[in-house]
Amino acid sequence: MSSEPAHTYETATARIEEIIRRLDSGEAGLRETLDLLREGRGLVELCAAELDEVGRGLQELRLDELVARLESGERAAS
Amino acid sequence: MSTRPDGIPGSLLKGPFAVGSYARMLQEELRKRARVQLFGEVWGFRAARARVYFELRDGEGALPCSMWRADFDALGLGPLADGAQVVVAGGPSYYPGSRTSSPHFAFDVTAVRLAGEGDLLAQLDRLRKALDAEGLLTPQKRLARPALPRTIGVVCAERGKARDDVLAGLRRRGWAGRVVWAFAPVQDRHAAPAIARALADLAAVGGVDVIVVARGGGSLADLFCFCDEILCRTVALLPVPVIASVGHHTDRTLLDDVAAVSCSTPTHAAEAAVPLDCGRARAALADAAARLDAHGRRAVVDRARALARLSRAPAQHLDRQRVALRQSLRELRAAGRRGLAARRDRTARHALVLARKGAAEQAQAARAATLERLRLALDAHDPARTLERGYALVQDRDGGVVTSARAARDAGDVRLRFGDAAVDATIRDA
Numbered sequence: 199m200s201s202e203p204a205h206t207y208e209t210a211t212a213r214i215e216e217i218i219r220r221l222d223s224g225e226a227g228l229r230e231t232l233d234l235l236r237e238g239r240g241l242v243e244l245c246a247a248e249l250d251e252v253g254r255g256l257q258e259l260r261l262d263e264l265v266a267r268l269e270s271g272e273r274a275a276s
Numbered sequence: 277m278s279t280r281p282d283g284i285p286g287s288l289l290k291g292p293f294a295v296g297s298y299a300r301m302l303q304e305e306l307r308k309r310a311r312v313q314l315f316g317e318v319w320g321f322r323a324a325r326a327r328v329y330f331e332l333r334d335g336e337g338a339l340p341c342s343m344w345r346a347d348f349d350a351l352g353l354g355p356l357a358d359g360a361q362v363v364v365a366g367g368p369s370y371y372p373g374s375r376t377s378s379p380h381f382a383f384d385v386t387a388v389r390l391a392g393e394g395d396l397l398a399q400l401d402r403l404r405k406a407l408d409a410e411g412l413l414t415p416q417k418r419l420a421r422p423a424l425p426r427t428i429g430v431v432c433a434e435r436g437k438a439r440d441d442v443l444a445g446l447r448r449r450g451w452a453g454r455v456v457w458a459f460a461p462v463q464d465r466h467a468a469p470a471i472a473r474a475l476a477d478l479a480a481v482g483g484v485d486v487i488v489v490a491r492g493g494g495s496l497a498d499l500f501c502f503c504d505e506i507l508c509r510t511v512a513l514l515p516v517p518v519i520a521s522v523g524h525h526t527d528r529t530l531l532d533d534v535a536a537v538s539c540s541t542p543t544h545a546a547e548a549a550v551p552l553d554c555g556r557a558r559a560a561l562a563d564a565a566a567r568l569d570a571h572g573r574r575a576v577v578d579r580a581r582a583l584a585r586l587s588r589a590p591a592q593h594l595d596r597q598r599v600a601l602r603q604s605l606r607e608l609r610a611a612g613r614r615g616l617a618a619r620r621d622r623t624a625r626h627a628l629v630l631a632r633k634g635a636a637e638q639a640q641a642a643r644a645a646t647l648e649r650l651r652l653a654l655d656a657h658d659p660a661r662t663l664e665r666g667y668a669l670v671q672d673r674d675g676g677v678v679t680s681a682r683a684a685r686d687a688g689d690v691r692l693r694f695g696d697a698a699v700d701a702t703i704r705d706a
Contacts, residue, residue, distance in 0.1 A: 248426075261457060268481060
């Protein structure tokens with residue numbers, strides 16, 4: 199069994215469109231339809247999660263503070 | 277004319293003089309200076325209605341210059357580009373101004389000659405060619421840019437319009453993720469190393485999907501820090517895509533050449549950093565989810581209906597056959613009735629034809645009998661038949677019929693026509 203490829207937002211939406219086209223064609227049998235539906239719903243979840251990540255509200259950080267935090271973390275670790 | 281006020285107590289200097297008269301004196305003094313030729317690089321050329329203005333610069337200093345526009349246009353040089361090296365002729369001039377206009381100093385130019393491309397632009401061009409030859413103009417353009425970055429790094433001045441413009445561009449996309457601000461000077465000679473360091477740090481902290489370098493417009497001289505060789509080499513080799521927005525399309529910097537994308541404004545740069553309109557993407561995703569659900573329902577319901585149809589099929593088939601048989605029977609009976617009627621009609625038509633045929637034959641026989649009668653009547657009047665019975669026809673020499681004895685005597689010679697032939701005769705009256 200080949201593992202499913204890791205999707206980016208673009209590849210996921212492209213695959214969803216492909217799945218819907220196949221289902222719209224009416225050529226998919228019951229087993230294929232159910233498989234496509236399962237895959238499509240998984241991809242919709244993935245895309246929705248990506249959109250949620252950039253929809254919760256703008257988070258602003260300063261690079262100098264971020265670098266200082268990382269450096270203090272490294273010092274603490276060493 | 278205002279009265280002359282007292283001077284500053286304790287001052288050893290002459291005066292006070294009225295400023296206007298001093299300004300005019302200064303103007304006259306400057307005009308006395310020798311006319312000379314100068315050379316340097318042109319910056320900030322602009323043409324007003326009557327005069328053109330520019331600065332003449334080199335590494336040691338600069339002079340504001342102005343020239344009558346008609347004289348400049350007559351040279352046919354066109355607008356002078358920043359960095360263009362020129363030789364100008366003229367002398368210093370001071371406009372003393374007035375109560376309502378500002379004074380200004382300028383080198384009054386009477387002639388200009390282009391002396392080749394400015395050192396700065398030539399240097400830029402050499403550097404661009406060197407970077408191109410090393411293949412450093414393309415690596416950024418090969419980097420994949422995500423449609424929906426989670427974290428965007430932004431290098432810009434801490435206080436400036438560019439920062440607000442970037443935020444406006446992100447809002448326009450409906451994007452509200454994480455922004456990491458890397459504030460750096462964007463104009464002076466310390467700018468390039470600070471920007472290069474900020475870019476390297478942004479790439480190093482991890483999680484930054486794309487970086488925007490933003491600055492409002494300015495002359496190429498002001499944007500020179502974005503042509504720094506070390507900065508451009510840093511950007512070219514950065515593993516994170518950089519979107520440059522540091523000037524206008526007329527002022528192309530080297531950073532514009534090495535970056536993944538070059539935009540004319542910080543707002544456009546922000547939109548290029550988030551290619552996807554998040555609002556539309558959400559709507560499209562909701563639509564896709566709804567369509568998948570609809571297919572999910574149909575996949576089961578439609579098939580259940582199809583099964584139900586199949587289970588009812590045998591009974592429906594018998595019913596259909598029964599109906600078809602009844603229909604066939606009705607059609608057969610109707611056809612039988614139609615056949616009888618047709619035969620009856622055909623017989624009647626035949627009888628009529630026969631009757632008409634008999635009447636025609638009788639008429640034909642009657643017509644033949646009438647003809648025979650007429651023929652016999654005609655035969656009875658035929659002179660040939662009379663002659664055959666023993667009569668003779670008397671004719672004169674001219675063929676005329678002689679019907680009396682006197683006429684015969686008068687004629688003398690006659691012809692006697694019998695049934696078989698004619699003979700000539702002479703009348704002798706006894």
